[in-house]
Amino acid sequence: MDIYWIQDHEKKGPLPEVEVISMLEAGLIPENARAWHAGCAEWVRIHDLPVLKEMFAVREEEEERRKAGEEAPEDDAAEISVAEPVDGESLPEEEAEKGPEEDVVLVVPYPYVRFLGRMADVMMHMTLYLAVLRVLGLGFSPDFLPGSYEALLYLCLPLVLIEAAFVAALGTTPGKAMLGVSVRDYRGNRLSFSTAFRRSLFVMVLGLGCFAPSLMLLALFFSWWWVRRFGFTPWDRKLGTTDVLNDSLTLRKVVMTLVLIILCLQIMYVLLIPWLPEMEAYVSASGQM
16 A cells, blocks of 8 residues: 655655555654555554554564563573673674664755765766876767767766775765765665665666766656655665765765865866867767758
8 A cells, every 4th residue: 555654844655565664664764754545534643554553563562572582580690690791892793793783773865965966976977087088198089978879888887887886895985975975775784786786777877867968857857856756766766775864964065065066077177178179060060960
């Protein structure tokens, strides 16, 4: 059954109850959010939705059972304390560092934060792309322009691979890191390279339109609309991933990211100066066709 809910003063959904449950468990939907589905007379707390009441009841029973299992008689506890210390230092390093994944609460950034981080990554990659072409001493060719078949190999595929490597190794990208954003699955875990690669591929096709001028604006608008309506992107819904805000967002982080984007645009212009006459001739010739 499809469920709607209110989050950040906006109506979200609809989504099946299975996905809503997963998002609730990951902390992506507040447990005090107002929600509704077909058959409800009015909007109620998401806890009180008829289709979710059983889920919450089962979860509470499991929690009580887990707590009861952890409670041990005082005599047994005393014997354990004498036999071996239970402080963090005596535990194996992996066990001491291991935390309960179910207690992780994920804070999802606003859509404009995601968009700003994405643009920073794209601008840095485009600057690097042009810098490599200039260092190699290559002259202007229409094949280097975004939207060409060759650009899929020279421009798009490297971005997908580089982003996947960053996300798998560091859990974030340079643009997202500037804003304190990382990429995790619904349980708060870092993505494997295969999942990160598939996510980057989805972003390139659905979010950036493979940089094709006729598709890029449409793809950006589609992604923005989807996030505003559902609270996450279509690729995050498909792969069970999400952007997570690790630290509080400050004006300084936003300004520094904007400065980086502007700086990249300036560098790109400088790199393109030697090609400008040839590019103007190409545009003129294309207009006459």
